[in-house]
Amino acid sequence: xxxxxxxxxxxxxxxxxxxxxxxxxxxxxxxxxxxxxxxxxxxxxxxxxxxxxxxxxxxxxxxxxxxxxxxxxxxxxxxxxxxxxxxxxxxxxxxxxxxxxxxxxxxxxxxxxxxxxxxxxxxxxxxxxxxxxxxxxxxxxxxxxxxxxxxxxxxxxxxxxxxx
Amino acid sequence: xxxxxxxxxxxxxxxxxxxxxxxxxxxxxxxxxxxxxxxxxxxxxxxxxxxxxxxxxxxxxxxxxxxxxxxxxxxxxxxxxxxxxxxxxxxxxxxxxxxxxxxxxxxxxxxxxxxxxxxxxxxxxxxxxxxxxxxxxxxxxxxxxxxxxxxxxxxxxxxxxxxxxxxxxxxxxxxxxxxxxxxxxxxxxxxxxxxxxxxxxxxxxxxxxxxxxxxxxxxxxxxxxxxxxxxxxxxxxxxxxxxxxxxxxxxxxxxxxxxxxxxxxxxxxxxxxxxxxxxxxxxx
Numbered sequence: 111x112x113x114x115x116x117x118x119x120x121x122x123x124x125x126x127x128x129x130x131x132x133x134x135x136x137x138x139x140x141x142x143x144x145x146x147x148x149x150x151x152x153x154x155x156x157x158x159x160x161x162x163x164x165x166x167x168x169x170x171x172x173x174x175x176x177x178x179x180x181x182x183x184x185x186x187x188x189x190x191x192x193x194x195x196x197x198x199x200x201x202x203x204x205x206x207x208x209x210x211x212x213x214x215x216x217x218x219x220x221x222x223x224x225x226x227x228x229x230x231x232x233x234x235x236x237x238x239x240x241x242x243x244x245x246x247x248x249x250x251x252x253x254x255x256x257x258x259x260x261x262x263x264x265x266x267x268x269x270x271x272x273x274x
Numbered sequence: 275x276x277x278x279x280x281x282x283x284x285x286x287x288x289x290x291x292x293x294x295x296x297x298x299x300x301x302x303x304x305x306x307x308x309x310x311x312x313x314x315x316x317x318x319x320x321x322x323x324x325x326x327x328x329x330x331x332x333x334x335x336x337x338x339x340x341x342x343x344x345x346x347x348x349x350x351x352x353x354x355x356x357x358x359x360x361x362x363x364x365x366x367x368x369x370x371x372x373x374x375x376x377x378x379x380x381x382x383x384x385x386x387x388x389x390x391x392x393x394x395x396x397x398x399x400x401x402x403x404x405x406x407x408x409x410x411x412x413x414x415x416x417x418x419x420x421x422x423x424x425x426x427x428x429x430x431x432x433x434x435x436x437x438x439x440x441x442x443x444x445x446x447x448x449x450x451x452x453x454x455x456x457x458x459x460x461x462x463x464x465x466x467x468x469x470x471x472x473x474x475x476x477x478x479x480x481x482x483x484x485x486x487x488x489x490x491x492x493x494x495x496x497x498x499x500x501x502x503x504x505x506x507x508x509x510x511x512x513x514x515x516x517x518x519x520x521x522x523x524x525x526x527x528x529x530x531x532x533x534x535x536x537x538x539x540x541x542x543x544x545x546x547x548x549x550x551x552x553x554x555x556x557x558x
Binding site: 113115131132133135154155156157159162168169170171173174175176178179181222226240241242243244 | 275276277278279280281282284308309312313315316325327329353376377378379380382383462463
């Protein structure tokens with residue numbers, strides 16, 4: 111029992127292979143085996159959303175998935191969204207609109223928001239609040255997070271229109 | 275929050291699943307999305323020496339709609355229920371209910387099969403399926419069998435399913451008429467303080483048929499035949515609403531917990547049922 115498994119993941123476009131016990135939670139495999147520390151351990155009980163990553167096109171709380179379940183999956187974390195000198199439009203808007211204070215929830219917020227805007231490129235404020243309901247922030251009161259996401263959506267849409 | 279060690283199995287076919295369950299008996303459990311089981315394993319309230327992940331089983335995530343009959347595979351997620359446009363057209367109560375379950379991330383993983391099989395009184399889909407008169411389909415070593423959702427739940431976490439059986443799908447006639455799933459909860463992600471599933475058909479200005487089921491107001495979901503019967507033949511007036519609520523209150527048996535004392539839950543159940551009936555009637 112509990113023999114280590116050979117795990118293969120594609121994380122932010124890179125192939126990763128390592129050994130892990132099947133019971134290891136994905137968040138710990140990412141942080142401790144792969145040194146991908148953007149996704150945070152917040153509540154560790156699938157409530158707060160700080161550990162949110164995108165797995166095969168789904169927003170998932172990586173504290174509530176065994177690494178064995180993710181074997182073979184493609185994963186995007188905050189590290190795969192934008193670059194320090196070329197921020198993703200959501201990151202730029204979080205900065206612009208003060209969508210964070212302590213920043214602990216921000217990787218999960220932005221990772222979730224990328225998926226939200228992919229599925230619903232032109233959300234209403236209510237749809238943003240509903241779509242972000244799995245992510246908790248204890249600093250901002252959410253107003254500026256919602257503002258940041260709505261502003262990012264209009265920028266993305268304006269850029270799309272300009273390209274047409 | 276580290277669960278006890280387990281052997282992980284990811285079989286490709288139901289035959290393999292049944293064989294694994296036969297081989298390991300009580301030591302094995304199947305897992306769909308895992309969003310009820312994994313938290314229990316992390317708390318070590320569930321110990322599963324052999325975990326059987328269903329994600330690679332073919333055809334288990336299918337939604338089929340044929341000649342007014344709907345079948346949902348056990349691995350269909352809440353997110354699938356919300357985004358499937360044809361399903362939203364033929365059985366909109368599913369989308370309305372799924373949108374009130376947990377939060378977006380959990381809905382990508384949480385499945386209809388897990389929600390039905392778990393047997394937690396707080397799960398929403400058992401009440402919805404009882405309201406729709408659905409049948410729950412199981413496969414075991416002796417083959418397939420089917421049980422009415424209204425007969426499936428025995429007690430909290432106890433269902434008609436045997437340990438060596440797997441819930442593979444649920445199916446029902448595409449409903450007609452008005453629908454509502456109304457849920458009162460303390461916050462996003464919480465289970466219901468009280469919730470009601472209602473289907474109503476209308477004929478010549480009167481209620482022709484009505485089905486009422488309640489969530490988290492007993493240790494099992496409660497299909498209240500008498501609450502439905504109290505509505506039939508009425509024009510959904512105030513007296514009919516009161517009669518339906520009185521009948522429903524005779525069928526539920528809530529217990530006190532951190533969502534409130536019994537009297538409060540009974541009060542909320544009445545308010546929620548009236549809202550659900552009124553909305554379903556408005557859509558009938």
